[in-house]
Amino acid sequence: MFSIEQLQVFITTVETGSFSAAARRLNKAQSVVSQHIINLELDCDATLFDRSGRYPTLTKAGKNLLPHAQALILQHQRLKNSVSGLKQGAPSELKIALDEGIPFKKIANITHELQLEFPYITLEFLSASSLDIIDMLKDKNPLTGIIFSELTIPSYLDYECVGSIKFDLYVAKSHPLASQICKNIDTLRLHRQLIIRSRNTHSSSFQIKISPNLCYADNYFLLLELALQGNGWCLLPKHIADESVESGQLVKLPIEFKEMGWQANVDVLQHQQHSHLDVFKTLRGLLRNIF
Structure with a gap:
């Protein structure tokens, strides 16, 4: 055989x-x-x-x-x-790593419930890009990753979708694109695009390269600051852009195809070595549909 x-x-x-x-x-x-x-x-x-x-x-x-x-x-x-x-049994320390574009306030709200059930577990919170979090899970750390969905997830990881976050295209109020309605996507190719990629230079599957002129950052807050300084246009989570939009510094990109943004799914990732343990199951349950 x-x-x-x-x-x-x-x-x-x-x-x-x-x-x-x-x-x-x-x-x-x-x-x-x-x-x-x-x-x-x-x-x-x-x-x-x-x-x-x-x-x-x-x-x-x-x-x-x-x-x-x-x-x-x-x-x-x-x-x-x-x-x-x-x-290994139950870990004494649990790490929760989340993409910078995912609102931490929603995660912080559930930690009290988790610690009530598991009072002796030390929690550590980390922030990284979605692709970097996937890389962190290669090492079989007792870690739960909260990321924006990627098309390819390694087979040794268990994952589930727990909600979604709205993304839109934004540009600084002072940028030339803010004063015109883009008739089609070709207009965007004429201006610098600000885009997310991981520390090992891999780009997210939904961060599509449209312009040949690119500027990279590894988190959405850096991307926002680059946009506010007029360096180009970018795709941002709505909750990160809202304050700058309300202050008039940032605008949703005026474009004839109005809904070029989309809902990005939020996934919870855990290594198979840990996902069956009670604390990991409980954390998954608490994270479901909070977005």
Whole structure:
């Protein structure tokens, strides 16, 4: 019968496109990778790769096996994470990391309830971009991330949507765009765009690059300040922009397509190693629908 290691080699070969590339990623000799694939084909009584070309390609049997292999590997990883969590037990410290664009007041309101149920847990609050929080969770920290939804979430994280926050396009009152109605998106390409990206230079999936002239920041308050100084236009959470709009320093971008902003989902992320623990379950419950 096939093994977890054989399935991992199979999946890695598909992802990397060749046996040699899979060997490099897995830090194994190419002969070992090739033998695992041969053994898997023998166990399945089917040819999984067409080897006639320069690079191996999946046969029909390989394509049929792939989703089942991926599902099994994910479940195996979840099992390992759960076992590790059982050994650790309840943490003595719980970190809550949230994107700077998410109002902290809403989070602070629930901490009293959490500490009533778990009085001996020390809470630590962190602030970072959504993508940086995802990176922080790689280290299996006892951490709950509260982020704006991303299209790609690592398979070792559990997540759920707990609400949404309104975003709109804004520009300083003094900026040339504030005195004209943009007929279409091409007008925006003529002016500098202010955009969020993580500390490792990755951009959020909903921070779409429209203009070729860009200026980056890693949080929305820096983005707001750049906009107020007339450096360009940007997408901001409405609650962050409201005070500057009310004071007349910032305006919602006048544009013929009036609803270019959108509701961004807010997700709660937890590593599989911790998500089944009572304190993490309770925190998820408290966070549901507070936005």
